[in-house]
Amino acid sequence: MLTRIRIKSLFNVYDYDIDLVNGDKTTVKFITAPNGFGKTTILDFINASMHQSYNKLFQTPFQQFELYYDEVGSETIYKYSVTRIEEKSTADDTDVPQVLSKMLNIKLQRISDTGETLIEQFSIKQTGDGSITTEGSDDNIQMFFVARTCFYLTDERRLVQKKDSISVDEETLVIEDVPVSPYPKELKEILNSPEKSKKYEPQIQAFRDIINRCDFANKQLEIDRRFGFRFVSNDELHTILTLDQLSSGEKQMIIQAYELLFRAQSGTLVMIDEPELSLHMMWQINYLKNLTEIATLRGFQCIVATHSPQIFNSLWSKSVDLFTLSSQE
Secondary structure: OEEEEEEEEEOOOEEEEEEOOOOOOOOEEEEEOOOOOOHHHHHHHHHHHHHOOOHHHHHOOOOEEEEEEEOOOOOOEEEEEEEEEEEEEEOOOOOOEEEEEEEEEEEEEEEEOOEEEEEEEEEEEEEOOOOEEEEEOOHHHHHHHHOOOEEEEOOOOEEEEEOOOOOOOEEEEEHHHOOOOHHHHHHHHHHOOHHHHHHOHHHHHHHHHHHHHHOOOOEEEEEEOOOEEEEEEOOOOOOEEOHHHOOHHHHHHHHHHHHHHHHOOOOOEEEEEOOOOOOOHHHHHHHHHHHHHHHHHHOOEEEEEEOOHHHHOOOHHHEEEHHHHHHHO
16 A cells, blocks of 8 residues: 655655555545645656656656555555656856756665665666666566556546556546447446356446436436446436436546446556546535445545545545645645
């Protein structure tokens, strides 16, 4: 489990030490902040690190970024750290510093009662012309993150799920273009397999409960082995609706619920940026209940960046506010 995030000099301004552990042992944490304090950037940094995709870390000013992971059943802590260094020069005819190169020094360490042990260290250098050179090996770091999967829903409506392999390939889906039409067919296959139907019974019930709590306007959810699931209008003809006929907010709820319940790997780290987009107030009020139900069922850890206290029912003990943290420095 990711227990702590530390970042120094984000945007050359902010220092944060973010504790992700809730006192009640629940695994859903919310990060709040005004615009410009870096809550989305922090999620981007985590995602980039877990995928060993370093463009975001090269592009964004910061001094040091650290992730702390605990080990189930052990007192051992793992620390992943990235130190960013810029080499600058001032041209003779201008006072504006010119960036000659950027370097990321990356370490993975084990922390125990006996002290810190270096597992692996390597560096990546990017010169002004965009060329990349590396020094050292990152094999152990790649293996470390293979065992720690990540599922990311961004405010740009992009779903990013880490592949179950050592490669750094990513799958990126624009949520507005996510094909929802395969979902009913997939659920139909599950319902018509006695083994799968039993295995996925809790997820099916959770999907039913979450969508019913959303109370889609003048529509009813039906789940059956003949068609998987569908929506029926409350009109006199009980018109069967295609999923493409739903509103963008309704499709967003279906995509989030279905992807997390049926497609995301159990035990993964789920990160969601500004989920209040396209959600009316009632759906926001139910959001914490829905997400906690999914996280408990699937064994997820969830980190959610939001502007809306309604998303977590103003339960501030489940949140960290970056404005408050920055004021404490």
